[in-house]
Amino acid sequence: SQQGEEDPQALSIQEGENATMNCSYKTSINNLQWYRQNSGRGLVHLILIRSNEREKHSGRLRVTLDTSKKSSSLLITASRAADTASYFCATVWETSGSRLTFGEGTQLTVNP
Amino acid sequence: NAGVTQTPKFQVLKTGQSMTLQCAQDMNHNSMYWYRQDPGMGLRLIYYSASEGTTDKGEVPNGYNVSRLNKREFSLRLESAAPSQTSVYFCASSAFGTASFYGYTFGSGTRLTVV
Numbered sequence A: 001s002q003q004g005e006e007d008p009q010a011l012s013i014q015e016g017e018n019a020t021m022n023c024s025y026k027t028s029i030n031n032l033q034w035y036r037q038n039s040g041r042g043l044v045h046l047i048l049i050r051s052n053e054r055e056k057h058s059g060r061l062r063v064t065l066d067t068s069k070k071s072s073s074l075l076i077t078a079s080r081a082a083d084t085a086s087y088f089c090a091t092v093w094e095t096s097g098s099r100l101t102f103g104e105g106t107q108l109t110v111n112p
Numbered sequence B: 001n002a003g004v005t006q007t008p009k010f011q012v013l014k015t016g017q018s019m020t021l022q023c024a025q026d027m028n029h030n031s032m033y034w035y036r037q038d039p040g041m042g043l044r045l046i047y048y049s050a051s052e053g054t055t056d057k058g059e060v061p062n063g064y065n066v067s068r069l070n071k072r073e074f075s076l077r078l079e080s081a082a083p084s085q086t087s088v089y090f091c092a093s094s095a096f097g098t099a100s101f102y103g104y105t106f107g108s109g110t111r112l113t114v115v
Helices: none
Strands: A005-007 A010-014 A019-024 A029-037 A043-050 A055-058 A061-066 A071-076 A085-093 A100-102 A106-111 B004-007 B010-013 B019-025 B031-037 B043-049 B064-068 B074-078 B087-094 B110-114
Touching (some): A005 A085, A019 A085, A043 A055, A043 A061, A043 A071, A071 A085, B004 B087, B010 B019, B019 B087, B019 B110, B031 B064, B031 B074, B043 B064, B043 B074, B074 B087
Parallel strands (some): A010 A106, B010 B110
Antiparallel strands (some): A019 A071, A029 A043, A029 A085, A055 A061, A061 A071, A085 A100, A085 A106, B004 B019, B019 B074, B031 B043, B031 B087, B064 B074, B087 B110
């Protein structure tokens, strides 16, 4: 079964708006990562947040982690048409070594 | 360009045929992984190799075998393809112990159709 569940499954916004995607997971983790996948391409690592961190920034990306609620959010500010892609959260469990377990993804469409 | 290279990019098989998906990385990574991605779903781990000489089953290993040929190469074999194995297959790699810091590097995928 999938470890992560993402919400919403699909999101459509206008260029310049902010996009927020949420991820929930079930077991204790070492870290949580977000990946982007453009249509027909492989996944690209965006950002990683460790279990002892609450918030992390990278350019227009902001990730939060709430281990008490077993949830994370990815905020993309000032979105661009080029941000159109699927976004996946992935977790490294405390007991899984370096293996990643992926959620089902959020399809983000940014309209020009 | 440095990264993970997968071949072939596309393949159509008849039920019962066999084939091997190839994956090579040139980043001196220790760990390599095979995932499959089905429409509307995330990635599911088939097999992984934490280091050269070791392989382990992931979430969905049935119908597959793997070989870690050397540090660079990790192949996935379908011995008798079934329509349920129609999917996009991704290979990924990470430096040992650093997936928790830098994440994985993915290949561009192999789109496999079994008819």
